[in-house]
Amino acid sequence: MAKAKTTYTSRTVVLPQDNIDTDQIIPARFLTTTTKEGLGKVAFYDWRYDSDGNLRDDSPLDGFVKSEFSILVAGANFGCGSSREHAPWALSDFGFSAVISSDIADIFKSNALKNGLLPIVVDKKAHRELLKSPGCDVSIDLEDQIIKFGDGWTCIFEVEPFGRRCLLDGVDPLGYLLDRMPQIQKFEEARS
Amino acid sequence: MQPQSLFEKLWHDHVVVDETAESPAVLFIDLHLVHEVTSPQAFSVLKERKLSVRRPDLTLATLDHSTPTLPKGSDGKYQFASPEAEKQVRKLTQNCRDFNIRLLDQEDPRRGIVHVVGPELGATQPGKTIVCGDSHTSTHGAFGALAFGIGTTEVGHVLATQCVLQRKPKSMRIHFDGVLGKGVSAKDMALAMIAKIGADGGQGFAIEFSGSAVRALSMEGRMTLCNMSIEAGARFGMIAPDKTTFSWLEGRDLVPRGSAWKKAVSKWSTLNSDDGATFDKELRIDASVITPMITYGVSPDAAAPADGEAPTAETETERAASAYMGINQGEHFSSNSVDRVFIGSCTNSRLSDLREAAKIMRGRKVKEGVVALVVPGSEAVRRSAEAENLHIAFEEAGAEWRLPGCSMCIAMNGDKGEPGELVVSTSNRNFVGRQGKGVRTVLASPATAAASAIAGKITDPREYLTEAGGQ
Ligand code: SF4
Numbered sequence: 236m237a238k239a240k241t242t243y244t245s246r247t248v249v250l251p252q253d254n255i256d257t258d259q260i261i262p263a264r265f266l267t268t269t270t271k272e273g274l275g276k277v278a279f280y281d282w283r284y285d286s287d288g289n290l291r292d293d294s295p296l297d298g299f300v301k302s303e304f305s306i307l308v309a310g311a312n313f314g315c316g317s318s319r320e321h322a323p324w325a326l327s328d329f330g331f332s333a334v335i336s337s338d339i340a341d342i343f344k345s346n347a348l349k350n351g352l353l354p355i356v357v358d359k360k361a362h363r364e365l366l367k368s369p370g371c372d373v374s375i376d377l378e379d380q381i382i383k384f385g386d387g388w389t390c391i392f393e394v395e396p397f398g399r400r401c402l403l404d405g406v407d408p409l410g411y412l413l414d415r416m417p418q419i420q421k422f423e424e425a426r427s
Numbered sequence: 428m429q430p431q432s433l434f435e436k437l438w439h440d441h442v443v444v445d446e447t448a449e450s451p452a453v454l455f456i457d458l459h460l461v462h463e464v465t466s467p468q469a470f471s472v473l474k475e476r477k478l479s480v481r482r483p484d485l486t487l488a489t490l491d492h493s494t495p496t497l498p499k500g501s502d503g504k505y506q507f508a509s510p511e512a513e514k515q516v517r518k519l520t521q522n523c524r525d526f527n528i529r530l531l532d533q534e535d536p537r538r539g540i541v542h543v544v545g546p547e548l549g550a551t552q553p554g555k556t557i558v559c560g561d562s563h564t565s566t567h568g569a570f571g572a573l574a575f576g577i578g579t580t581e582v583g584h585v586l587a588t589q590c591v592l593q594r595k596p597k598s599m600r601i602h603f604d605g606v607l608g609k610g611v612s613a614k615d616m617a618l619a620m621i622a623k624i625g626a627d628g629g630q631g632f633a634i635e636f637s638g639s640a641v642r643a644l645s646m647e648g649r650m651t652l653c654n655m656s657i658e659a660g661a662r663f664g665m666i667a668p669d670k671t672t673f674s675w676l677e678g679r680d681l682v683p684r685g686s687a688w689k690k691a692v693s694k695w696s697t698l699n700s701d702d703g704a705t706f707d708k709e710l711r712i713d714a715s716v717i718t719p720m721i722t723y724g725v726s727p728d729a730a731a732p733a734d735g736e737a738p739t740a741e742t743e744t745e746r747a748a749s750a751y752m753g754i755n756q757g758e759h760f761s762s763n764s765v766d767r768v769f770i771g772s773c774t775n776s777r778l779s780d781l782r783e784a785a786k787i788m789r790g791r792k793v794k795e796g797v798v799a800l801v802v803p804g805s806e807a808v809r810r811s812a813e814a815e816n817l818h819i820a821f822e823e824a825g826a827e828w829r830l831p832g833c834s835m836c837i838a839m840n841g842d843k844g845e846p847g848e849l850v851v852s853t854s855n856r857n858f859v860g861r862q863g864k865g866v867r868t869v870l871a872s873p874a875t876a877a878a879s880a881i882a883g884k885i886t887d888p889r890e891y892l893t894e895a896g897g898q
Contacts, residue, residue: 253744254626254726258858263837267493267511269467269518281860286846310744312627315660315726316858317837318562319465320578338627341596341662342562346578395594397450408580409472412588415444415453419590422443422455 241378241403243332243353245305249369250295255309256316257343261325263317274321275328301330306373308365309336314343314354323347333375335382337362348398349408353377361390377403430701433667434598434633437573437698441556443590451592457555459585460541461488461528463519464839465560469583470522480526482589487550488523489531490516491540493839496802496829505533508841526586537680539805539831542566542773546650547807549679553668553695558585562657563773563855568665569649570672571698573633575662596663597631597707600700602638605715610889612783613648614775614853614872616640617655618720618730620712626728629661632708635700636666640714646675647777654774658727658855667699719887721760722857722870724748729857733760733875734887751859752867753849760885765869766848768799768826768880769862772836775853775873776804781812784853784877787891789820794883799826800842802834826880838862851879 265277283294290297307326313336314322323346326334333353347354353375357365361382365371372385377399382390400406431439444453459482466488473480480486493512495505507513516533523530531538537548542563545551553571558564560582567574581591603616621628634656636649644652649666656664673692676682683691722730723737725748731738737756740749749756754763770776770784781803793799801821803809809831812818818828834842836854838861844850846865853876857868871879874888881891 251743252747253742256726256856256858258856258861262860262864263839264508266464266839267509267515269511269515270471271468281864286864312630312660315626316562316856318560318576318578320468320560320580338630340627340660341630342576342578346580349578349580395451396448397592400449408592409476409584409587411450412453412584412590412592413478415590416588418443418453419455419588423589 241376243306243375243377245332245373246303246370247306247308247365247368247373248296248304249308249366251310251366253310254312254315257314257319257322258316260314260322261319266319266321268321271324273328274325275330278325278329305330305332306375307331307334309334310366311336311338313339314347315340318342318346320346320350323350323352327352335365348395348402351402353394355382355392355394357382357390357392430703432598432700432704432706433571433635433665433698434573434663435704437554437556438595440554441573446595451594453590454556454593456558456585456589456591457485458545458550458557459486459589460545460557460559460564461486461519461582462491462541462559462561463515464492465579466522466582467515467518469560469579469586470526472583473526473586478587480528480586483527483529485589486528486586487531487545488519488528489538489541489544490519490533491831492833492837494533494832495840496832496834496842498830506841508839512840536806539808540773540776540833542650542654543776543804543808546570546646547679547805549676549682552676552682553672553698558591562662563654565656565662565664566650566654566773568653568656568663569646570676571665571668571695573663573665576657596633598635599629599632599661599708599710600635600637600706602709602711603636603640603714604638604711605640605713606643607640607714607717610719610874610892611717612872612874613644613651615717615720616714617652617658618722618727618870619717621655621659621728622720622730623712624659624710626658626726627660629656629659632661633663633665634659634661636664637700638714641666642669645779646671647779650777651774655727655855668695719872719875719889721851721875721885723752723754723760725751725857725859727855727857727870730870733871733885736760762884763849764884765797765851765879767844767850768797768876769802769835769850769852769854770800770873770876771802771804771834772854773804773833774855776802776808778808778811780853780873781808781817782815784873785817785820787874787877787881787888788824788826791824791881793825793880797880797883799880800829800835801826802829803831805831824881835862851876851885
């Protein structure tokens with residue numbers, strides 16, 4: 236895995252709904268793909284396109300320069316439901332580098348970290364503030380695990396230490412597991 | 428020795444490398460279940476990195492998600508929803524061939540939904556760690572296994588190393604006391620539990636279900652309950668194995684026989700929470716007051732008794748859900764007419780589920796204008812159901828009897844509802860668009876779904892169980 240940045244600075248896109256499930260992030264009919272690439276165009280498909288496949292005027296995820304808005308702020312229990320890793324693949328490909336919520340579903344969190352999409356859980360107060368200020372400037376420091384907001388206040392967060400190290404130091408989890416093969420073999424022998 | 432919970436016993440038994448502050452535990456996996464949707468990218472990684480599947484003997488693949496449930500057409504071919512769906516099925520077939528993995532393919536008499544066939548074959552056993560690239564892997568916890576859903580990257584990890592990196596979750600125990608009433612099932616227990624703790628109430632926890640009402644459940648009911656633990660946010664749901672578990676498993680294809688069976692049972696009998704075991708959270712639910720439940724929103728915790736009405740929406744999220752569902756507050760649920768009924772999915776497609784549904788449908792007719800689909804969970808379920816003539820009860824009532832698969836649970840294979848339709852479904856997710864774009868899903872038990880098909884509106888099944896002719 237290539238090393239990630241330590242600081243992510245961007246404006247926010249806000250989706251205030253609670254319980255945004257992975258079926259919303261990428262509907263099941265797009266899961267017939269056998270690769271990871273290009274899923275950004277179907278991210279939040281049913282939220283962004285009308286029944287004729289045209290981009291909706293009121294799409295909350297379009298109509299701005301994507302490179303300036305790479306941080307998603309979402310309601311509680313984000314990423315619940317299906318374990319599909321297609322969800323973080325789609326969000327990353329769409330242009331997001333981090334998602335912030337008060338509460339992120341376990342499997343999504345784990346999948347996101349493995350794909351360089353930072354899942355960031357903040358306290359309820361910071362969450363409320365972020366939900367209230369779409370488009371605000373945010374700077375996420377992964378090294379110090381602190382978020383700085385444009386108007387000067389800050390908030391700390393915690394990312395699972397191993398996942399964080401994988402991102403910061405470019406550690407490859409599969410390589411890490413393969414390096415433990417002697418222990419794995421010993422474990423197997425002891426059980427058989 | 429310190430009293431241990433079932434979860435702790437299962438966990439410690441599989442730790443290859445202990446968890447530290449810096450790194451998660453390396454956990455050995457005894458059974459890896461694979462299906463067509465979440466595996467292709469994992470196999471690609473293996474190919475890119477020139478790795479083999481480390482333990483094909485502990486890996487089992489099946490076709491279910493994108494797989495058609497209609498028989499072959501006149502051209503002798505299955506009709507796939509799209510060329511991509513067909514390609515995905517072919518890809519898994521090829522990957523299994525390349526990596527020497529046993530695949531239950533479309534012609535295999537043991538094929539079915541991954542969480543139905545694992546137990547049926549006896550591949551699922553107490554004491555095992557079981558993973559699958561599917562969040563409902565918690566189903567297998569019903570046997571006293573440590574079973575959880577993983578992402579595709581982790582599918583690759585397990586294929587290559589037979590291990591996953593996993594942090595130990597917190598523990599929760601939920602006791603269900605009392606005796607379930609007539610017409611009330613494990614599905615209703617699950618929905619009542621999720622309504623109580625919330626769709627994120629189990630986040631970060633491994634849940635053990637216990638208590639007299641859980642002990643009284645059949646294995647199939649236990650699977651339904653554990654299946655739905657992920658809808659409360661918990662990756663792991665489990666029940667200590669007992670006589671019910673052992674007699675259900677005995678004689679199945681992949682379980683040990685003879686003296687090895689006896690040895691296994693005596694080991695499995697130690698898999699329970701010791702007296703004095705502690706949990707991060709404990710909860711009691713009185714099962715005797717649970718009545719048939721349905722969902723009225725777009726999150727599984729929006730559940731309420733079927734013979735009641737929707738509560739007032741209070742938050743922005745609830746108001747949006749209410750607007751989408753079009754289920755009016757202050758009006759009895761039965762004022763909502765039903766367009767489609769789906770009986771199936773890894774939650775409720777086993778033989779006992781189909782029997783419950785047939786009990787209500789037999790000798791009655793599905794309401795005109797309602798489309799009802801009954802999809803068995805596996806070929807084995809299909810054969811058993813047909814041997815009991817359940818399919819005739821369904822077909823005579825006007826329901827369609829299909830081939831096994833996930834079908835309308837995820838609506839990937841072409842089986843789906845139309846925009847705006849209200850679908851009463853025995854599956855597990857009522858998310859917006861889960862059963863087809865714009866479809867409004869109401870989750871329910873097989874009995875409630877069958878009763879709703881007959882009445883053509885959301886219906887408490889007990890109405891049919893007390894009538895003459897019912898039962
Ligand atoms: S039946 Fe539904 S929940 Fe179960 S494995 Fe299939 S798609 Fe997933």
